[in-house]
Amino acid sequence: MLAMSSIEQVCEQVEKARRNSPLAKGAVALLAASKGQPEEKIIEAIGMGITDFGENRVQEAEGKWPPLKERFPHIRLHLIGSLQSNKVKQALELFDVIQTVDRAKLAEAIAHELATAPPRAVPHRFLIQVNIGNEPQKAGVLPEEADHLVDYCRKLHLPVTGLMCIPPHEQPPAPYFALLGEIAKRNGLAELSMGMSEDFETAVRMGATCVRLGRILFGDRT
Numbered sequence: 321m322l323a324m325s326s327i328e329q330v331c332e333q334v335e336k337a338r339r340n341s342p343l344a345k346g347a348v349a350l351l352a353a354s355k356g357q358p359e360e361k362i363i364e365a366i367g368m369g370i371t372d373f374g375e376n377r378v379q380e381a382e383g384k385w386p387p388l389k390e391r392f393p394h395i396r397l398h399l400i401g402s403l404q405s406n407k408v409k410q411a412l413e414l415f416d417v418i419q420t421v422d423r424a425k426l427a428e429a430i431a432h433e434l435a436t437a438p439p440r441a442v443p444h445r446f447l448i449q450v451n452i453g454n455e456p457q458k459a460g461v462l463p464e465e466a467d468h469l470v471d472y473c474r475k476l477h478l479p480v481t482g483l484m485c486i487p488p489h490e491q492p493p494a495p496y497f498a499l500l501g502e503i504a505k506r507n508g509l510a511e512l513s514m515g516m517s518e519d520f521e522t523a524v525r526m527g528a529t530c531v532r533l534g535r536i537l538f539g540d541r542t
């Protein structure tokens with residue numbers, strides 16, 4: 321069972337963080353990170369009013385989401401895990417938002433595919449993932465190369481609307497969220513996807529427009 325109270329509680333925590341911060345933005349989208357979650361739990365979350373879901377792997381999402389999207393056409397599905405260039409076509413068919421554009425080659429592959437894809441009622445949106453802590457094992461463009469990638473995406477006419485990051489584990493996240501906010505600001509990008517179960521209140525205080533929550537909504541993954 322998904323605890324209704326957990327969703328209500330998260331909303332209250334988001335509201336409180338928003339109220340107390342000058343950096344906080346007007347609205348914060350609550351994205352449910354549903355990797356590893358079965359259909360029943362997703363349907364339960366939809367019933368509680370969640371409209372945005374994030375999946376990490378194209379293949380897992382392809383096995384789970386087509387019937388759900390048909391049944392709940394208002395849902396927006398976000399890709400929040402790495403995307404390989406050879407999966408771009410499938411990803412664009414299934415996902416509404418790709419949050420993990422992190423290299424020129426991938427941006428090119430997406431632009432190429434979009435040029436021939438059938439038109440959609442609601443256009444795709446794209447966020448650039450920044451490896452905000454410069455961690456060798458993590459995906460994302462390096463902070464010092466982010467401006468360049470944003471420019472390049474714009475040249476390719478990709479509708480980039482924001483930035484996404486996962487800060488280093490076990491370090492205070494606020495400085496990393498602040499850095500992501502600065503990069504977004506100087507590039508004229510409005511969306512900041514940052515904050516997970518452990519640190520979403522800090523992220524909201526630092527200006528997050530989308531928090532990505534897994535465990536706090538669904539319980540621990542098995």
Ligand SMILES: *Cc1c(COP(=O)(O)O)cnc(C)c1O
Pocket residue numbers: 353355376400401486516517518532533534535536
């Ligand atoms: C799993 C995941 C989340 C949610 O993490 P929790 O700690 O369970 O809230 C958020 N973002 C990404 C990219 C993830 O892979």
